[in-house]
Amino acid sequence: MGLNAEILIPGPAVTATCLALTAPISFWGGVDPRTGAIIDARHPQRGQSIAGCVLALPGTIGSSSASAVLLELVHAGRAPAAILMHEPDAILLLGLIVAREMGWAVPQALKVPADKQRGLDGRRLRLTGDGTITPE
């Protein structure tokens, strides 16, 4: 009962717990670039950390500095283990494109519709790197 998703940014295989956000987020002003904690006071998942999890994003909003925050999270070792997005986002995923140019290890990003993200929340997921997502 795995999912097959389109690969937006390729990355290594990984197994991690899924954090599925229930509202769109702006990374700048919404996520602490040093720790990966969600700091947006109005966000339903405020206080949780996106570091090391399979982060499912129903949408992204706000600042054009989201890419800088994600690049910093990659550099600081506090990035998500993988990112699932409802649709490709030209701003956020730039952080991964630039990280790859810098020669840093980059988590994979896959396209997963928001309605399929909800059921993954809290589950441990295995992402093989070929677009397959399998709950453990």
Added chain:
Amino acid sequence: MVDLSDQQRAIASGSDGPAAAMAMRIVAESARLMGAPRLISVASAHIDGALYHGDSGTLFAEKLVEGGAKVAIRATLNVGALTPAGCAKIRLPPHERDMAARMMRAYEAMGCEPSWTCAPYQAGHRPKAGTDVAWGESNAVVFCNSVLGARTNRYGDFLDIACAIAGVAPDYGLHRPENRRATLVIDASGLSRELRASDVFYPVLGAYLGRSAGTSVAVIDGLQGCTTEDRLKALGASAASAGGVGLFHVAGVTPEAPDLDTALGHRPPAERIAFTQAALGDTLARLSTSGGADRVDAVAIGSPHLSLAEIEEVEQRLAGRKLAVPLYANTGRHVVGPLAANGRRAALEAQGVVFVVDTCVVATPILPDIDGAVLMTNSGKFAHYAPGNTGYAVSYGSLAECIESAVAGRLVREPRAWA
């Protein structure tokens, strides 16, 4: 699949040096991700990548400089993390301060203009309607598209400088005329004209637009004769913080909306919603997080950066009075230069105004750590970002309420019918 020209392919492989290659690859990879079929020439850029968020951004900029990067087109700079001597004190530790300064120098070394403002469109950078440009900074993007009628997507940090070096950008989204047509109508005409013609209304409308439209294009009806450039600036900034808005139209006001039907491309809208008194009240309430507390520890205005006209209103309302709590006036060199020249800056500072130049209070640590502190602001963008970025709760109000509260040292409200 994106179709690169032979020359673009050669540049990406290193024909013009390592930095030009990296820039072209970043542009081409973004084009692939967004399904753009080709790259198009862009006439100018506004660069949001020079704000320090951590060492990674500095390392990226310095790698470009080492690789011989120069911008190929006009490129203005958005805010950095530092401010000139004599302005607000920046509370960055020594390592971070050094890395932020290195980053700002790296972008200047690539040939970017040291404009250091989030309102480049009020600092002489106003591309003509219909021109393709590559702009970053969400409020500048929405202003450039909506008020100037130039064409830009929401360029994220790093793609903006990559496009400025390469001189090209992915052809998709708001660069294409068919995607600039409004599909959503927001009707504000049910609210009183007095409210629609007041500054304090526009950030609230912006927050509603941001949440209602998401990333789709809306046309707002019912604002004919009510807007000013600074009101549209405040509307766009608030909309771009609350949602993913890159373009809006105002019927009878903005360049691509001579009337409602033209903004809609002469087709029926997918949705039509009225901005009701109830929705207005709900949106207004969400802009504040202080729970109506009496306390005000500081006031911040100028997101986007204050224009000279906005500073003049501060001077008139303050009328020589002394402030009880600091009022942080966030603006750019293009405004503070003329102000300093004739003594007006010094007069405002003597009354308790603290200038924040080249940066702003939510972009870099300026506000002192105070338990339970409350920031008052007339900016929808500050209201959105201050709680997360500064730890201060927010009270949203008009400029008059901000000034009176700063003078009194506590929350002062003026009577207003929110209807």
